[in-house]
Amino acid sequence: MFTPVLIAGTAAALVAATLSPAPATPGETPPPDGVSLELATVSGACGSHWTSVALSGDRTEFSLFSGEFTSRVGVGSKPDESHRNCQIALSVRVPTGYTYAIAGTDYEGHGSLEKGARGQVRVENYFQGTPGKSSVTHPFAGPFQGGWKEADVIFDSALLYAPCGENRALNLNIALRVEAGTSDTSTTRSFLTYGSTPSGAETVYHLAWKRCPAA
Numbered sequence: 001m002f003t004p005v006l007i008a009g010t011a012a013a014l015v016a017a018t019l020s021p022a023p024a025t026p027g028e029t030p031p032p033d034g035v036s037l038e039l040a041t042v043s044g045a046c047g048s049h050w051t052s053v054a055l056s057g058d059r060t061e062f063s064l065f066s067g068e069f070t071s072r073v074g075v076g077s078k079p080d081e082s083h084r085n086c087q088i089a090l091s092v093r094v095p096t097g098y099t100y101a102i103a104g105t106d107y108e109g110h111g112s113l114e115k116g117a118r119g120q121v122r123v124e125n126y127f128q129g130t131p132g133k134s135s136v137t138h139p140f141a142g143p144f145q146g147g148w149k150e151a152d153v154i155f156d157s158a159l160l161y162a163p164c165g166e167n168r169a170l171n172l173n174i175a176l177r178v179e180a181g182t183s184d185t186s187t188t189r190s191f192l193t194y195g196s197t198p199s200g201a202e203t204v205y206h207l208a209w210k211r212c213p214a215a
Helices: none
Strands: 014-016 036-044 052-055 061-066 069-074 083-093 098-113 118-127 134-141 144-153 170-179 189-194 201-211
Touching (some): 036 052, 069 170, 098 134, 098 170, 118 144, 118 189, 134 144, 170 189
Antiparallel strands (some): 014 134, 061 201, 069 189, 083 170, 098 201, 118 134
């Protein structure tokens, strides 16, 4: 079980999900082999910086690695930097008879928000061409300064499973937003950064598995 953890400041999670796009018979253990992940497309703020995806040996999670990216307002910032969005599409192959869902996400970053400023970090996932998304939003309010770390959980009743027997791209979206609010942008700067170091932003996605119904 994972619970939200905040290093500094205040954040609250809002989980939204719709019905599973495909029925599946309950099952808990991952397939013994035959699972592969490959980056299909990467766009937005992490465009040229996303470097790799790695599946754990027990097939219970995978990690995405990139350079950090930042949303900012105020001194030295540009108008389009207040909202930064990163979109990743993964090609996922699983053995016949299995389906999977994203059951949780771990990620971290840092930031500085002036008094009156506010921001948010949002992560979501969905399957290409399938209705429904799973999303979590963490709001921040200034004054805030320091690091933050989140460990989101999607409960069993809200899990979105891949359609059985179909190869649908898994879309992963990460978004940052900072708003000036009542802060003075002519003399101050507020920002939120995704990733803990300039060369490293690791996002860990936990997997839930089920067996598909017999044909």
